[in-house]
Amino acid sequence: MYLRRNLSVLLLLLTGGLTNAQTSNTAKVESMLKKMTLEEKVGQMAQITLDVIGKGKDRFTSDEPFSLDEKAMQKALVQYKLGSVLNTSNNRARTPQVWYDIITKIQQSAMKGTKNGIPVLYGIDAIHGETYTAGATMFPQQIGQAATFNRSLVHKGAEITAYETRASSIPWAFSPLLDLGADPRFPRQWESFGEDPYLVTQMGIQAVKGLQGDNNDVDNPSHVAASIKHFLGYQVPVSGKDRTPAFISDQALREYHLPSFQAAIAAGAKTIMINSGIINGVPVHANYNLLTKLLKEELGFKGLAVTDWGDIENLYQRDHVAKDNKDAVRIAINAGIDMSMVAYNYEAFCDDLIALVKEGKVKESRIDDAVRRILLVKYELNLFNKPTTNPKDYPKFGSKEFEQASYQAAAESITLLKNTDQVLPLNKPVKILVTGPNANSMRTLNGAWTYSWQGEKVEEFAAKYHTFLKAIELKTGKQNVTYVPGVSYKMDGKYFEEYADQLDAAIAAAKNADVVVLCLGENSYTESPGNLSDLYLSDLQTELAQKLAATGKKIILVLNEGRPRIISKFEHKMSAVLQSYLPGNFGGDAIADILFGTVNPSGRLPYTYPQFPNALFTYYHKPSESRSTTEGVYNYDSDYNPQYIFGQGLSYTTFKYSPLKLSTSTLKKDEILTVSVEVTNTGTLDGKESVLLYTSDLVATLISPDVKRLRAFDKIEIKTGETKTVIFKITADDLGFINPEGKKVTEDGDFTLQIADQKINFTYNQ
Numbered sequence: 001m002y003l004r005r006n007l008s009v010l011l012l013l014l015t016g017g018l019t020n021a022q023t024s025n026t027a028k029v030e031s032m033l034k035k036m037t038l039e040e041k042v043g044q045m046a047q048i049t050l051d052v053i054g055k056g057k058d059r060f061t062s063d064e065p066f067s068l069d070e071k072a073m074q075k076a077l078v079q080y081k082l083g084s085v086l087n088t089s090n091n092r093a094r095t096p097q098v099w100y101d102i103i104t105k106i107q108q109s110a111m112k113g114t115k116n117g118i119p120v121l122y123g124i125d126a127i128h129g130e131t132y133t134a135g136a137t138m139f140p141q142q143i144g145q146a147a148t149f150n151r152s153l154v155h156k157g158a159e160i161t162a163y164e165t166r167a168s169s170i171p172w173a174f175s176p177l178l179d180l181g182a183d184p185r186f187p188r189q190w191e192s193f194g195e196d197p198y199l200v201t202q203m204g205i206q207a208v209k210g211l212q213g214d215n216n217d218v219d220n221p222s223h224v225a226a227s228i229k230h231f232l233g234y235q236v237p238v239s240g241k242d243r244t245p246a247f248i249s250d251q252a253l254r255e256y257h258l259p260s261f262q263a264a265i266a267a268g269a270k271t272i273m274i275n276s277g278i279i280n281g282v283p284v285h286a287n288y289n290l291l292t293k294l295l296k297e298e299l300g301f302k303g304l305a306v307t308d309w310g311d312i313e314n315l316y317q318r319d320h321v322a323k324d325n326k327d328a329v330r331i332a333i334n335a336g337i338d339m340s341m342v343a344y345n346y347e348a349f350c351d352d353l354i355a356l357v358k359e360g361k362v363k364e365s366r367i368d369d370a371v372r373r374i375l376l377v378k379y380e381l382n383l384f385n386k387p388t389t390n391p392k393d394y395p396k397f398g399s400k401e402f403e404q405a406s407y408q409a410a411a412e413s414i415t416l417l418k419n420t421d422q423v424l425p426l427n428k429p430v431k432i433l434v435t436g437p438n439a440n441s442m443r444t445l446n447g448a449w450t451y452s453w454q455g456e457k458v459e460e461f462a463a464k465y466h467t468f469l470k471a472i473e474l475k476t477g478k479q480n481v482t483y484v485p486g487v488s489y490k491m492d493g494k495y496f497e498e499y500a501d502q503l504d505a506a507i508a509a510a511k512n513a514d515v516v517v518l519c520l521g522e523n524s525y526t527e528s529p530g531n532l533s534d535l536y537l538s539d540l541q542t543e544l545a546q547k548l549a550a551t552g553k554k555i556i557l558v559l560n561e562g563r564p565r566i567i568s569k570f571e572h573k574m575s576a577v578l579q580s581y582l583p584g585n586f587g588g589d590a591i592a593d594i595l596f597g598t599v600n601p602s603g604r605l606p607y608t609y610p611q612f613p614n615a616l617f618t619y620y621h622k623p624s625e626s627r628s629t630t631e632g633v634y635n636y637d638s639d640y641n642p643q644y645i646f647g648q649g650l651s652y653t654t655f656k657y658s659p660l661k662l663s664t665s666t667l668k669k670d671e672i673l674t675v676s677v678e679v680t681n682t683g684t685l686d687g688k689e690s691v692l693l694y695t696s697d698l699v700a701t702l703i704s705p706d707v708k709r710l711r712a713f714d715k716i717e718i719k720t721g722e723t724k725t726v727i728f729k730i731t732a733d734d735l736g737f738i739n740p741e742g743k744k745v746t747e748d749g750d751f752t753l754q755i756a757d758q759k760i761n762f763t764y765n766q
C-alpha cells in the first residue's frame, strides 16, 4: 500500500500531475512542435472567417449556394497553414450536411496539403443552441436560462448544443458568456446569466460541463471545447455602449467579474475569448497584466486565448495604442494572445508576426507557448484522428426530445412579475385581444445569434414554431382571439425602428375584448448595432400601452426583450406582467401554457429591473445607495427604487418559509454552517420554488460592504400542501470579500443570513 502510494506520487511528480491521456497529448504536442517551422507555427495562430475561402466577388461575401474557392483555400490553409476558421458564410445558417461537406473539404485541404497534416480548429458562435445550423434546437438565451435558477436545465441545454454543434461537424463553441450583466443599457445583457456574480458562476460551470462533458472528455464526439468569454469586465463600460471604455478598480474586477472565469477555468474550460473593450484606459488585448499575469500565471489557465473579432487590428485602427498592424501584433502577442481572430487580413498578421520573431521583438518561446496551447486543444478534441463528425451519426439532432428540453427551459424561465387580483391564470374561455410588435414574431422570441448574427433571418428558418399569437390561438381556439399589431418593427431597418400599425384599430378592438395580451419589448440586436440611448420603452409602444389602458380593460403585459426597458410610465395600469426574456423557439408555447395555467410560473428575475433611467442599481449595491433620508437638515434622495427587484418572481400558488435553523451561531474557520429552512406550498396548485440564500456582512474593513449577496440557491418542486426542507452549507470562504489589496478575506464579525422573508444573525470568529 505504502509502496503503491509512493509510486503513484512519483509518477504524478514526473508527469506534473497529468493523467495518461493528458500526458500522451502533451507528448504529441511536443513532438509536433519540434517538426514545425516558424511559418507553420505562426499560421496556427491565425483564424479566418469562412467567407475568406468561399467563392465570391470579394472576401466579405460568398456566392449562394456557398462553395469553397480552391485557390483561396490553398493559399490560406496550405501556403499560410492557418490553424483555424470561424463563422458561417454570408451570415446565414447551413444544414448539418452542408456543414459536413464544407468542413470535410477544409480538413482535407489542411491535412493533405501540408507536411505535418495539422487539422483546422473550426469555431462557431453556438450561443443558445447551434446558432448557424438550420434545424438546430434553439433554447432561451442565457438571460432566460439564468431566470430558471435551475442548474440542470442549463447543463442539459449546453449538452444538447454540443451534440448539435458536433452534428454540424464543428468541435468548438464560443460559449458560454460569463460577463457580468450588471448594466441594463448594454446591448448584450441578455447574452449573460444576469447581474449576480454567484449566479453567473454557477450557471457558467453548468454550461462548461454541458458543452465539454462532466469529465471534460472533449474527444467524445458529442462534446465540444467551450470558449468562455469575454475575459474580463466586458459588460460595464461607462457609456453603456459596446466596446467603449470601462473603469473598474482592481478590487471590483476581482470581487465581481473574475469569479465566473476563475470557476470555469477550474472546471476545465479549454479556451477563452478576450474582452474587446478598454479597461482603465488600456485595451484588454494589450494588457499583459490581465492576459499573462492574471489569466495564465495566477489562474493557471492552460488553454488557448483567442482574440475577439479583429481586435489586434483594433489596437491601431480604433484605439491608437499601436502605430500600425505590426506594432499591434507585437503588443497583443507579447501581452499573451495565442490566436488572432483576424477574420480577413491574415497575410498581414502572419507576415508581421514572422518578421517580429526574426527581429527578436517577439520571442520564439512566446510563439511556442501559444502553439502548444492551440495544438493541445486539437489533440484533446481528437481532431488528428477524427477531423470531422458526420451528421448521420447524430440521429437526435433537432429531435422531439431536444425540443422538449428547450420548451422546459422556456417554461421555467418565464417570470411573473405582477399579478393583481390573480388575473392570471385565465381559467375560463375569454375573448382576447393579442396586440403589440412582439405578438407575432419568431425573431423577437429568439433574439440575435439565431440563424444569423443579428437574428434578422429567423422567420425564414423558424416558420414551423409558434409565435405568442399562434400559441395562444392553438391553446384557446382561434375564435376567441383577435389580433391587431398596433405597432410593428421595421424588419429591414435598425432594430429600434418601428411604426404605428393599425394603432387605432387595436384600441377599438380592445373594447370588444375581455382581456388584452399586450406583447411589448424589443426587436433583435447584439453588439454595437444594439447600442441604445434611451432605456425607456419606445414612445410608440408606450402610447399603445397607455391608450389600451384608457379603455379600462384588464391588460396582461408580456415583455419580450433583451434588456429591461423602462415601463414605469404605464406599469401601474397593467393588471399582470410576465417577463419572457428571449425564450427561443418554444417561448410562444410556454407563454400560452402559463397564461392558461397549464404551467405554474417559476422564473425569477436575474437582474434588477429599473424604474428610472438615472437610477440603475444592482441589488448588491452599497448602503449609501439605498438611504432614503438622513437625520438633520439634509433630507436627500438616494432611494433604491427599482421597478422589480433581483429574484422577483411570483407563482400561482403561495409558499411559506419557516424560521431559519443554523447548525451554530458562531462559525469557525474550517467549519461548515448548515442552514435549513422548511418551505410549505400553502396554495392550491403544485409549484416550483427557487430558494435564494443571501448574506450581509455588517461591518467590513475599508471596503463598504454590499447590502447583501447571493451565496446559494436551489430550485425545488413542492406539491400543494406539502413541506420540503432545504439545506445549504456555507463556509467562511463564501462570506469573504476582496480587500483593497486585492486579496480575498473573511473577517471576524456579525453577518445576517436571509432566505425569502426570514432572517437570522450569526457570528464568524476564526
Ligand code: BGC
Binding pocket: 087, 125, 174, 229, 273, 276, 308, 309, 527
Ligand atoms: C463577438 C463575440 C463572438 C465573435 C465571433 C464578436 O464580434 O463579440 O462574442 O464570439 O464575434 O463571432
